[in-house]
Ligand SMILES: O=C(O)CCC(=O)C(=O)O
């Protein structure tokens with residue numbers, strides 16, 4: 001356990017509340033920070049993020065999680081009404097599931113239209129739940145703004161021409177918000193895996209949680225490290241798509257959730273991803289003959305997702321090699 005803690009010290013935590021977001025893009029400070037963000041994404045595949053009121057208005061975090069608790073307390077028949085034929089969406093929560101400690105709802109493109117969060121909250125509460133509806137929409141939009149900021153920092157961190165900003169902007173043209181509850185393990189085990197090790201099928205993932213920690217990342221040296229997500233803060237995780245786009249330079253970190261026997265855990269994740277028809281193609285600036293030969297041939301997100309559904313661990317491999 002001690003070892004986990006000391007390794008965890010190495011996962012960088014950026015404080016965007018010290019004017020990070022207000023930093024003028026292109027300024028020297030911005031360039032400096034972008035380099036550090038890029039290095040963290042190469043070395044660890046994730047980093048922690050602190051934010052102040054200017055980014056996520058005060059109280060929205062708390063509001064979101066208070067309502068999420070009420071959501072998961074609704075009767076099973078009500079929760080089951082949230083259906084979506086696309087894999088990983090909809091409501092997942094029955095005890096026969098291969099991951100019985102994890103109960104979740106997935107919703108696509110929550111922020112694009114006011115009708116989407118409203119349809120969801122009206123389905124769960126026929127009398128409506130405007131506060132939750134607003135909190136869901138605000139958090140998703142803010143978290144996607146942070147994703148775009150990080151994507152722009154990555155472009156800057158590699159010193160790529162400005163035109164790549166529109167490339168990375170497309171990496172967040174779709175999104176999927178996931179509301180998760182992790183139950184307390186029933187056995188006597190101190191720790192139980194509630195979400196098995198995986199990499200994300202997104203370009204970039206941003207997550208927050210309510211008080212209880214549990215997310216662990218696998219270091220490049222093969223050690224599991226417990227993350228300490230700051231209160232009202234976030235963790236940013238590189239997904240498979242940015243790994244491919246960056247020619248394998250950014251690390252799509254393997255992560256899992258371990259639950260201890262004490263308290264339920266609630267988390268909220270936003271997965272930024274391209275539209276299905278979008279091509280993922282490595283910028284020529286990130287390819288050279290000697291150290292960085294081209295590692296992934298161009299593919300589109302829909303093709304990748306198709307492979308991910310049948311074999312998540314090998315999906316990116318399909319496009320590896322030329
Ligand atoms: O709940 C968490 O902290 C992690 C969730 C996660 O990794 C996922 O949904 O892909």
Ligand SMILES: [Fe+2]
Nearest residue numbers: 198199200255
């Ligand atoms: Fe994940």
